[in-house]
Amino acid sequence: MWTLIICLALLPVLTTSLDNGVMRVPPMGWLAWERFRCETDCVRNPHTCISERLFMEMADRLVKDGWSHAGYKYVNIDDCWTEKKRNATTGRLVPDLKRFPNGIKPLADYIHSLGLKLGIYADLGNFTCGGYPGTTLDQIQLDAQTFAEWGVDMVKLDGCYSTPEERAIGYPKMSKALNKTGRVIAYSCSWPAYDGGLPPKVNYTLLGEICNLWRNYGDIQDSWDSVLNIVNWWGKYQDILIPAAGPGHWNDPDMLIVGDFSLSEGESRAQLAMWAILAAPLFMSNDLRRIGRTARALLQHPGPININQDPLGIQGRLFFSTASLDVWKRQLKGGRYAIAVLNKGTGGTPKKVELSLSSLNITTAQFYVITDVYEDKPLGLYKPNASFHFSVNPSDVLLLLVEPLSCKCKCKFVLKETCNVMEIRYGNALLEDVA
Numbered sequence: 037m038w039t040l041i042i043c044l045a046l047l048p049v050l051t052t053s054l055d056n057g058v059m060r061v062p063p064m065g066w067l068a069w070e071r072f073r074c075e076t077d078c079v080r081n082p083h084t085c086i087s088e089r090l091f092m093e094m095a096d097r098l099v100k101d102g103w104s105h106a107g108y109k110y111v112n113i114d115d116c117w118t119e120k121k122r123n124a125t126t127g128r129l130v131p132d133l134k135r136f137p138n139g140i141k142p143l144a145d146y147i148h149s150l151g152l153k154l155g156i157y158a159d160l161g162n163f164t165c166g167g168y169p170g171t172t173l174d175q176i177q178l179d180a181q182t183f184a185e186w187g188v189d190m191v192k193l194d195g196c197y198s199t200p201e202e203r204a205i206g207y208p209k210m211s212k213a214l215n216k217t218g219r220v221i222a223y224s225c226s227w228p229a230y231d232g233g234l235p236p237k238v239n240y241t242l243l244g245e246i247c248n249l250w251r252n253y254g255d256i257q258d259s260w261d262s263v264l265n266i267v268n269w270w271g272k273y274q275d276i277l278i279p280a281a282g283p284g285h286w287n288d289p290d291m292l293i294v295g296d297f298s299l300s301e302g303e304s305r306a307q308l309a310m311w312a313i314l315a316a317p318l319f320m321s322n323d324l325r326r327i328g329r330t331a332r333a334l335l336q337h338p339g340p341i342n343i344n345q346d347p348l349g350i351q352g353r354l355f356f357s358t359a360s361l362d363v364w365k366r367q368l369k370g371g372r373y374a375i376a377v378l379n380k381g382t383g384g385t386p387k388k389v390e391l392s393l394s395s396l397n398i399t400t401a402q403f404y405v406i407t408d409v410y411e412d413k414p415l416g417l418y419k420p421n422a423s424f425h426f427s428v429n430p431s432d433v434l435l436l437l438v439e440p441l442s443c444k445c446k447c448k449f450v451l452k453e454t455c456n457v458m459e460i461r462y463g464n465a466l467l468e469d470v471a
């Protein structure tokens with residue numbers, strides 16, 4: 037009885053003002069911006085313009101091609117979806133009449149009928165970054181209400197044309213307004229990106245209380261340089277960023293560009309691996325109607341997705357780095373770890389690497405099974421002090437899963453001699469590599 041009373045008394049302290057219960061693991065889905073930008077000419081570009089057709093087709097692909105099954109549930113509209121003016125009488129945002137002739141509500145209904153969720157874009161300020169009507173402080177309540185009435189599940193609030201003072205008022209105000217609608221609406225804040233991403237200008241404690249995710253840094257572009265630039269920033273400021281992330285509130289390094297024009301296979305593996313290590317939202321921005329098989333198989337690979345979606349929600353850390361090699365480590369549930377060895381170098385030959393688990397501070401269990409995540413191949417069974425060797429190609433990654441071997445583990449390994457680690461099988465193959 038007393039326990040119950042104490043727990044109830046603590047409840048208001050433990051719940052935050054956002055308190056919408058969503059995104060306990062990083063959200064996954066598709067977002068229009070990086071790939072489709074602000075193309076509004078549907079006469080010349082009917083397949084690629086920002087229109088209800090684009091979002092319906094992406095939603096169809098998400099369901100038909102296995103994406104939704106793999107976890108990608110959000111279909112997110114970005115900038116350039118409205119008319120150039122609000123409704124003169126109601127003051128509401130109006131979807132472009134030609135490109136969204138049915139309005140947003142039927143689009144939301146369609147997306148929900150497929151078991152997916154709809155995200156939308158607004159901008160705190162007079163205009164969006166693309167020059168469409170923004171959401172000024174006095175319009176926040178109305179826009180939140182409108183989005184809720186349309187059945188929207190997520191709002192990204194951008195920050196072009198706002199002052200630091202307006203952001204300090206507007207971002208918390210939108211959080212409250214969304215909550216007040218009574219509809220569960222996830223909230224993505226671009227606030228930190230507009231204030232340099234770092235304290236003292238950015239208050240990550242407050243962000244964690246009012247937003248489900250936030251853009252910390254500049255926009256991703258379709259290039260490996262852009263991916264590396266983001267990864268390097270995340271490494272440099274990790275002591276600030278890591279404590280900010282957790283279930284329900286995530287740092288957002290921006291969209292996945294895998295499947296677009298620029299990344300090689302290795303670079304694509306590397307972006308996905310790093311977004312998994314960083315517990316990043318996985319919003320792809322690509323053309324799901326034209327994506328190649330390799331990119332599709334990669335993005336749907338359960339290995340990196342499971343790492344990304346780990347329920348502990350602890351963001352990974354750059355454990356050490358040399359001139360061109362990063363070793364990142366993320367703690368996962370059940371005493372497991374994900375390790376990403378990222379070769380950022382441009383020297384045209386694979387880098388030979390020797391590591392031991394104890395050098396990564398992984399020492400608790402007697403033995404660990406190490407698996408190459410992308411190959412889904414066990415590399416062997418290792419004592420913490422044992423060295424293991426491998427090589428990583430330039431602009432590529434090796435993503436490893438490190439699992440303690442225990443009698444209770446529900447892994448694919450069949451243990452003979454119970455806990456004596458005499459013989460371990462993976463499928464039918466005997467694992468001999470007990471280092």
Ligand code: GLA
Nearest residue numbers: 069114115164165166194255
């Ligand atoms: C900003 C954002 C991008 C995108 C564009 C739209 O640059 O950071 O993610 O929303 O605006 O104009």
